[in-house]
Amino acid sequence: MDIVLFGKPGAGKGTQAPRIAAALDVPTVATGDVLRGAVRAGTPMGLAAKAYMDRGDLVPDDVILGIMKETLGKGEFAKGSLLDGVVRTTPQAEGMSRVLAELGRNVDAVLVFDVDDDELVQRLGSRTVCEQCQTPYTGRQAGERCENCGGTLMRRKDDEPEAVRNRLAVYQRQTAPVLAWYQEHGTRIATINAVGSVDEVTRRALDALRGAGVGGGEKRR
Ligand code: AMP
Numbered sequence: 001m002d003i004v005l006f007g008k009p010g011a012g013k014g015t016q017a018p019r020i021a022a023a024l025d026v027p028t029v030a031t032g033d034v035l036r037g038a039v040r041a042g043t044p045m046g047l048a049a050k051a052y053m054d055r056g057d058l059v060p061d062d063v064i065l066g067i068m069k070e071t072l073g074k075g076e077f078a079k080g081s082l083l084d085g086v087v088r089t090t091p092q093a094e095g096m097s098r099v100l101a102e103l104g105r106n107v108d109a110v111l112v113f114d115v116d117d118d119e120l121v122q123r124l125g126s127r128t129v130c131e132q133c134q135t136p137y138t139g140r141q142a143g144e145r146c147e148n149c150g151g152t153l154m155r156r157k158d159d160e161p162e163a164v165r166n167r168l169a170v171y172q173r174q175t176a177p178v179l180a181w182y183q184e185h186g187t188r189i190a191t192i193n194a195v196g197s198v199d200e201v202t203r204r205a206l207d208a209l210r211g212a213g214v215g216g217g218e219k220r221r
Pocket of ligand 1: 009031032033035052053054056057058059060064084085086087088092158167
């Protein structure tokens with residue numbers, strides 16, 4: 001089972017991904033986390049990606065597809081994946097469909113997180129993330145400790161207002177058209193209202209996926 005989590009920056013994909021993944025018993029791939037890890041480790045890929053990320057621009061498609069091909073080829077992803085932050089362009093949708101086809105799979109559903117821009121700007125303005133495990137928090141200060149791993153919370157450079165404005169524009173220009181591509185290719189698309197408590201949004205996500213015919217046999221929590 002391969003599911004794409006889709007939505008604007010700050011829509012809650014990163015908060016919900018581990019919960020949905022646990023319920024459906026499939027691992028998550030978050031391209032943003034992979035890229036930030038590469039930046040921290042100072043690898044050639046990280047060095048090349050950093051400038052795009054700091055501005056809020058998208059990293060080139062061939063880099064993303066390279067990451068996905070390598071990641072999905074690993075044994076732990078043999079039964080599926082929850083894709084957080086990829087697919088973000090139409091060429092990525094096409095490329096991912098080829099990567100999955102080589103594994104005898106395809107995208108089973110796209111789950112769209114719907115939140116309006118004012119709410120997103122507010123959320124990202126008060127977001128911190130754990131520098132170690134990347135867990136996102138709203139309303140917690142940089143320097144506080146992560147509840148998940150004890151790491152230090154920090155502000156993301158691309159959550160500053162100018163980069164956020166650019167990320168929303170990039171979403172409209174490059175990412176929003178991906179939904180039409182999936183529609184044309186007959187992929188099931190489920191949309192949820194992603195404003196609400198974390199538990200509420202998880203419930204809506206799992207209900208919507210069940211409605212789209214995936215995740216019926218999820219693990220009990
Ligand atoms: P995220 O953590 O998903 O908000 O991603 C942070 C940044 O990483 C984005 O603003 C992009 O610069 C880059 N990035 C993550 N995923 C992708 C992707 N699928 N395609 C292109 N760039 C990406």
